[in-house]
Amino acid sequence: xxxxxxTLLLVVVSGFAQAAKYTxxxxxxxxHANGKVPKSDYQYSVxxxxxYSPQKSYPLVFWLHGGRGRDHPDKGKRNMVSExxxxxxxxxxxxxxxxxxxxxxxxxVSPVKPVLRWNAEVFARLVKHVKGNVNVDENRIYVTGFxxxxxGTWRVGCGNDGSYKIAAMMPLGAWGCREVKRGKTxxxxxxxxTAVWNLHCPLDPxxxxxxxxxxxxxxxxxxxxxRFTMIPGRGHISRPRGDDREFFSMRMAWMLSQTYGTxxxxxxxxxxxxxxKVASGERPFTGDTSGYGFYEPGTVVKITAPKAKGDKxxxxxASDKGKFDDVNSPSASFTTPAGDVTISAIYGKQPFKLxxxxxxxxxxxxxxxxxxxxTAGSGKFFYWKSxxxxxxxxxxxxRSIKFAMPSGDVTLIAQDK
Numbered sequence: 001x002x003x004x005x006x007t008l009l010l011v012v013v014s015g016f017a018q019a020a021k022y023t024x025x026x027x028x029x030x031x032h033a034n035g036k037v038p039k040s041d042y043q044y045s046v047x048x049x050x051x052y053s054p055q056k057s058y059p060l061v062f063w064l065h066g067g068r069g070r071d072h073p074d075k076g077k078r079n080m081v082s083e084x085x086x087x088x089x090x091x092x093x094x095x096x097x098x099x100x101x102x103x104x105x106x107x108x109v110s111p112v113k114p115v116l117r118w119n120a121e122v123f124a125r126l127v128k129h130v131k132g133n134v135n136v137d138e139n140r141i142y143v144t145g146f147x148x149x150x151x152g153t154w155r156v157g158c159g160n161d162g163s164y165k166i167a168a169m170m171p172l173g174a175w176g177c178r179e180v181k182r183g184k185t186x187x188x189x190x191x192x193x194t195a196v197w198n199l200h201c202p203l204d205p206x207x208x209x210x211x212x213x214x215x216x217x218x219x220x221x222x223x224x225x226x227r228f229t230m231i232p233g234r235g236h237i238s239r240p241r242g243d244d245r246e247f248f249s250m251r252m253a254w255m256l257s258q259t260y261g262t263x264x265x266x267x268x269x270x271x272x273x274x275x276x277k278v279a280s281g282e283r284p285f286t287g288d289t290s291g292y293g294f295y296e297p298g299t300v301v302k303i304t305a306p307k308a309k310g311d312k313x314x315x316x317x318a319s320d321k322g323k324f325d326d327v328n329s330p331s332a333s334f335t336t337p338a339g340d341v342t343i344s345a346i347y348g349k350q351p352f353k354l355x356x357x358x359x360x361x362x363x364x365x366x367x368x369x370x371x372x373x374x375t376a377g378s379g380k381f382f383y384w385k386s387x388x389x390x391x392x393x394x395x396x397x398x399r400s401i402k403f404a405m406p407s408g409d410v411t412l413i414a415q416d417k
Contacts, residue, residue, distance in 0.1 A: 049105030064145030118152025120159025150174025358414025
């Protein structure tokens with residue numbers, strides 16, 4: 001008995017000693033100068049949640065910086081993810097949701113590369129080093145980065161040697177993707193079990209979107225799941241200008257909802273209503289606003305909408321896929337499909353306008369709630385542009401898109417190359 005108690009104490013002490021290597025609630029530096037990483041490996045900063053417990057495992061997010069080489073990890077720790085962690089208030093973390101009962105904070109690792117390009121082999125050693133010092137959920141590893149870091153995100157995904165599992169990755173304005181070596185068949189393309197959400201400004205003069213599109217398309221063609229957001233405006237930018245906090249939280253939550261080796265969690269967005277609760281399903285992740293969530297196919301969610309919107313009564317729910325148990329009730333159940341989907345509460349019978357430039361809609365003048373297919377014309381086509389927040393175009397480069405007409409005007413413009 002005494003021997004058992006001694007062994008237990010040693011395990012507990014060892015656990016706390018392990019946690020002490022990464023001071024919870026602070027950014028800690030692992031550099032060549034302090035001898036904590038070999039000179040052949042990446043230096044990095046790490047943030048561990050303030051409520052870190054050595055008895056739990058945690059999601060691990062990697063931020064890969066852009067630009068040229070950097071000589072100290074202090075130069076990598078300030079980024080769009082870390083700036084939401086400094087105050088140690090869980091509610092301000094990008095990706096946080098009060099609607100996820102078992103939500104735990106994530107570990108953030110921001111490495112620095114000494115040369116221009118990121119390297120998958122060195123990244124594999126970095127993952128191993130982090131896992132050797134803190135408790136990581138090996139099926140919840142996520143990678144994101146901007147510019148050269150976006151290219152690096154693809155590099156570590158496509159160059160994975162099998163020693164780590166990336167559940168989701170988010171390349172931002174990825175530079176020089178023609179350089180990324182990837183498999184040529186479904187058997188050798190290594191990101192097919194990884195959910196991918198790209199963000200790229202089409203008018204980026206530094207990172208050419210034309211170099212990233214074939215890589216992303218190959219991911220889709222071989223059976224992968226992905227989304228692509230065209231960042232409005234012009235410039236070498238990593239996200240939409242202005243207040244991006246809510247949309248960024250949604251993107252981070254989407255990443256954190258994914259678990260490697262399980263069915264993907266697809267986007268569900270609700271117009272003029274909210275997700276009240278999850279009735280059944282594995283690993284559900286309802287967003288903090290209750291207006292969106294991420295669910296594997298077959299999840300059943302309870303949705304609600306007001307009985308009236310102004311003087312317009314609720315008529316029905318509408319969607320281009322998925323299944324409602326009672327489409328005519330403002331309180332209904334919805335079974336999620338195998339794909340991203342937007343559902344809309346339809347109010348009143350007044351017509352709303354669908355304007356299409358450079359393509360054709362069928363039906364041409366859809367009524368609210370009616371499923372419409374929009375197809376680009378026969379000329380040069382790049383992507384669909386829309387300022388409407390009522391529709392979610394997951395892959396805007398598809399010539400043909402389908403959605404349920406919401407209770408609101410929608411404008412779509414086919415952009416050429």
